[in-house]
Each structure stands twice: as C-alpha cells, then as structure tokens.
Amino acid sequence: MSSPSFKSRFWLYGLLVAAVLLFFFCHERHFSGYDPASFALAIKYGYSVGQARPHGPGYPGFYLLWKAIGAVTGLSPHSTILAANLGFWLLAILLTYQAARRFYNQRTAFIAGLLALTNPLLLYYGNASELYAYDAAFSAFVVILLAVPPRNDTWLYFIYGLLGSFRLSSFLLSLPVVLISFAIYYFRDRSFSKIFLRLTWIKLGLLAWFVPFLVNIGG
16 A cells, blocks of 8 residues: 555645544534543543442543543543544544445545544533443454454554453454454464464453453452
C-alpha cells in the first residue's frame, strides 16, 4: 500500500476535526445515568467492584485510562470520561477510514469515515459518559487485525487480549470470529506455528490484566 497522499490526509484530518467540533457543541453537561455516576465514584474514591466503583464487571482498563487522563489533565471525573470517549470516537473514525482505504480506495475510505462520524449511535455515545463509543473503536481494530493487518501483526494479538480489560463482553463476542479466522488460515496454509504464536500472545494479553484484577477484587 502506498503512503497516504496530502489529499487523503486532508480528508481524514477534516473528519477528525469535525468530530472534535461536534463534541464541543454536543457533549453532555451532566451525568446521564447510574453507570456513569458509578464510573465517576471510582475515579474520585478508588476502585472497588464490591462497592460498585465501578459496577461489575469492573472495567479495569477504563479505570486506569481515566486515572491517567485525570492525572495528566486535572479534569473532573465527568470531563475525564467524556475526554476518553472522544478519544474512542476519533479512534473509531481513524481505524474505519484506514480499514476501508486498505480494502478499497480513498473515496470509499472517506465515505466510511463520514458514516462513522455521523452514525447516530456513535454520535450520541461519543458525546455521552457511557462506554459504548469504545465498541466502535474495538470493532474497527478487530477488522484491521483479521482482514487488513500490517506486515508484522503478531504483537497486535497481545493488544487484543489486553483490550479485554476494557469491555470483556466485546472481547468474548469477537473471539469466535478470531478463532474462525485461525481455522481458515490453517486450512489454507497448513501452518500451525503462527496460529500458536498468536494464541500465545492473546493469552499473555489476558493474563497481564486478569491476574491483577482477580487479586484486586479478592479472587
């Protein structure tokens, strides 16, 4: 794949800038429900699934991300969650754009990115303090991981396992697709070594967060 031209970067940057502008005009000003409030309590008073800070399953990846954003920026808990969701919204647009560009062409990539920008659900959750903007970014990541991976993609499977710390349901629901892709790869190339390596990286990514999580909540 050739390097992106100035024109392609211009359209991509335009989509990202439009998302930021929409966020500043449309983001929620107050907590929208019980779940975001429990996230804010976790940020303010510490991580405790037993005390619903946040509520189960706990979302340790989100908690660590929020604490990092808050430490760097000094934002309030509500603004910290919103900033993270803006990041996931931008990432969803970027990854969708790149996947479509690798699949098809520049024009299709722009249309795909525009759809990600204006999708009503993503437009809502990218501006609210719920967690679902993450799922769009995660889904686009899985598409790139399985369908249009970079040349050296093995390390991405470690990230895939690590992303289970954010929304474990997203990881589990996508895992059958990942395993089916491994089966297709095996029947096509009759090589198990690369599959084994990818599975190993997924397991390492899972263990990197799941063991500390179990220790933290007491088993």
